Amino acid sequence: MTERIGFIGLGSMGFPIARNLLKAGYELHVYNRDPRKAETLVADGVRQGLHPAEVTEAGGIVMTMVSDDTALEQVTLGPDGLLEHLGPGGVHISMSTVSPALARHLADLHAEKDCSYVAAPVFGRPEAAEAQKLWICVSGAGAAKERAQPLLQAIGQGIYDFGEDPGNANIVKLCGNFMIASAMEAMAEALTLAEKNGIDRCSMMSMFGQTSFSCPIYQNYGKMIAERRFTPGFQMRLGLKDLNLVLDAAEDAKMPMPFASLVHDRLLSGIAKGKGTADWPAFTLLVSEDAGL
Amino acid sequence: MTERIGFIGLGSMGFPIARNLLKAGYELHVYNRDPRKAETLVADGVRQGLHPAEVTEAGGIVMTMVSDDTALEQVTLGPDGLLEHLGPGGVHISMSTVSPALARHLADLHAEKDCSYVAAPVFGRPEAAEAQKLWICVSGAGAAKERAQPLLQAIGQGIYDFGEDPGNANIVKLCGNFMIASAMEAMAEALTLAEKNGIDRCSMMSMFGQTSFSCPIYQNYGKMIAERRFTPGFQMRLGLKDLNLVLDAAEDAKMPMPFASLVHDRLLSGIAKGKGTADWPAFTLLVSEDAGL
Incomplete structure (x- = not known):
């Protein structure tokens, strides 16, 4: 439970999800485009990074919850993006609602770097996120999904597995x-x-x-x-x-x-x-x- | 519970509904266009009529469950239709899915004869009808709806009242x-x-x-x-x-x-x-x- 998790995107969904991870005992390193959104978390002792790369640990787990395809590409592939730093053995748990095509493309790019992309989009409004009542669909490589499992359990009330194709959960x-x-x-x-x-x-x-x-x-x-x-x-x-x-x-x-x-x-x-x-x-x-x- | 009820229409919905009324202790007088559909009921001692008028008692209650507007007009207004014989104080509980326009028109014609038309269409498939699990929407005159209440309770799991306008339940x-x-x-x-x-x-x-x-x-x-x-x-x-x-x-x-x-x-x-x-x-x-x- 003391593994440090990178967490990117503190919007109306990401923020309550991050808080539930903290409650579950995870140490978070957060990044949000507008740094002010992290203020209350920082006041609680959470570390904040200046860019996605900074919150991403080599071989570790990074979770993203951003608003669209462009934002996900930005934090993943952009300058100081997470993918450069995730490295072998790393797992990217992507909770945003994005195109299946982007999910498949990113999964390929992660595979090239020997790390994994797990699609884990969620159902539920911000109240549900806060109440730890999200329903989560996952797809991606088996071992990476297994590593994501306890984190997803800490934020949702049910996880549904749709196989290996990273586009399928989307x-x-x-x-x-x-x-x-x-x-x-x-x-x-x-x-x-x-x-x-x-x-x-x-x-x-x-x-x-x-x-x-x-x-x-x-x-x-x-x-x-x-x-x-x-x-x-x-x-x-x-x-x-x-x-x-x-x-x-x-x-x-x-x-x-x-x-x-x-x-x-x-x-x-x-x-x-x-x-x-x-x-x-x-x-x-x-x-x-x-x-x- | 010993009031004799006229029951018209023994199709896939009407038949199980009629059986539940029998189970609840009502005496039925049934009519169906194809008389063979009444055979098993007749074997159980139920009386069968040759036309809608014959099963309709003056001042009594008659229930209809037929397939469409034309069939409802036929059994209500046609030769040997029920309306001629229902008379003052009678109540027609109409469970068919018909047009609100027809429901309103028939309600007017019933009022002219000092009897009442209660719209009581039901939600549920034949299995639900059999299991006494229909949901019933009613609308029509208050006193008539009250008289219909125990019969509807015997065939459904819930009754929802949509006011006086006989078209509204439809x-x-x-x-x-x-x-x-x-x-x-x-x-x-x-x-x-x-x-x-x-x-x-x-x-x-x-x-x-x-x-x-x-x-x-x-x-x-x-x-x-x-x-x-x-x-x-x-x-x-x-x-x-x-x-x-x-x-x-x-x-x-x-x-x-x-x-x-x-x-x-x-x-x-x-x-x-x-x-x-x-x-x-x-x-x-x-x-x-x-x-x-």
């Missing part, structure tokens, strides 16, 4: 976010039809949340959408990023995804209308708007 | 079936993307059913779709009927429902390709087909 993550976005659009269309007929949105959503759709996505997002109250947590522009990754993956795989295309356009339109920093289910306001509400 | 039912169909399309697109990347469909669906989507719709239909095994229960042509009702209601309410339009077209195409009598999630085979699988 595919599953994208499938999940796509299904969540589709559920939002479906709920919004249903709620709008109900509202137009004088039915209370919250009563109907509450019934579905207790019956056929008694699961977190419909219960939590359903309440937000029914009440039109969008607790900040995951911005619409990040939702758009994910739907773009879904459509890119669909293009690579040669398959139409009509629901994904439609939700993608909703997010695009939501951003065009100035809602880009609102929480992502806010795109469902456009369903009401299209109905003249 | 709107909620249509919203539910639309959300179910949307979930199927979303699962199919996600599973196809996974499959194209070499990920096992069943493993991925099982993960979602245990985590963010841990509810009956995703667990049960998800398994069918992942395995491409479509247990007969609710035929695709009935799914198309429901999506047509959804789009009609959307047209009446003046609102676009792009997901509903898309799923409607899938069902139409599924039927065009000869799958009309398959269970309705079988339309998701078209998602695979579009992807060249």
Whole structure:
């Protein structure tokens, strides 16, 4: 438990994850582009590095949780990036939601340096991260996944293994976010039809949340959408990023995804209308708007 | 408990519902267009009528569970229909999935005869009906709903009241079936993307059913779709009927429902390709087909 872990990315997801690792007894060496985000951790005695390379120990473990492909490439391959310093035997646990193509490419580059890339994207909003209730999908080389296991156990409530292909965990993550976005659009269309007929949105959503759709996505997002109250947590522009990754993956795989295309356009339109920093289910306001509400 | 109830419609849903009413101690007088479907009930001592009017007692309760608007109009308003014989104080509990417009129209006609129409569409497949595990949405006049209550309790696990407007319970039912169909399309697109990347469909669906989507719709239909095994229960042509009702209601309410339009077209195409009598999630085979699988 006293192994020192490099931790890169202290955003709304990375920060609570880092804190849970500290609670579990790990020693962290953190890096964040904006160093101020590390202040409270530093006050607790955590060491902060000036760049990704500085927090990366040769042969050690480094975890990244950054916002997109570009940021992950930057901290991994950029000047003072982590890969140069990870070296033989090192393991990079990559939790960001990125393209499967980038995951596969980075895994190859890690292999060239005799270190390993483990894809470990997570499901759950910041509250879930804080409560150690993330669900984690992993894929990558077996030995590296095994080394990642105790760290992932310290931050989540369940780990699902999708094999050796480092892109696969990201595919599953994208499938999940796509299904969540589709559920939002479906709920919004249903709620709008109900509202137009004088039915209370919250009563109907509450019934579905207790019956056929008694699961977190419909219960939590359903309440937000029914009440039109969008607790900040995951911005619409990040939702758009994910739907773009879904459509890119669909293009690579040669398959139409009509629901994904439609939700993608909703997010695009939501951003065009100035809602880009609102929480992502806010795109469902456009369903009401299209109905003249 | 010894009140004699008229029961019309002994299809895959009506039959198990009628049996649960018998078990609860009600005396039934049944009618079905094809009289052979009543044979096992008759063998148990249930009386069978030759037409809807014959099973309808003046001032009594009659329950209907038929396949569509036309069938409900037929048994209610047709020659020897139930409405002529229900008379003052009578209650018609209508469990079929029909258009809200028809429900409202029939409620008016019942009111003219001093009897009541209670909309009580149900959620659940034939297995759920058999296990007394239906979820029931009701709307209609208060006193009539109260009289219907013990009967509905005998066949379901939960009753949700959507007010006085007799069309509202049907709107909620249509919203539910639309959300179910949307979930199927979303699962199919996600599973196809996974499959194209070499990920096992069943493993991925099982993960979602245990985590963010841990509810009956995703667990049960998800398994069918992942395995491409479509247990007969609710035929695709009935799914198309429901999506047509959804789009009609959307047209009446003046609102676009792009997901509903898309799923409607899938069902139409599924039927065009000869799958009309398959269970309705079988339309998701078209998602695979579009992807060249």
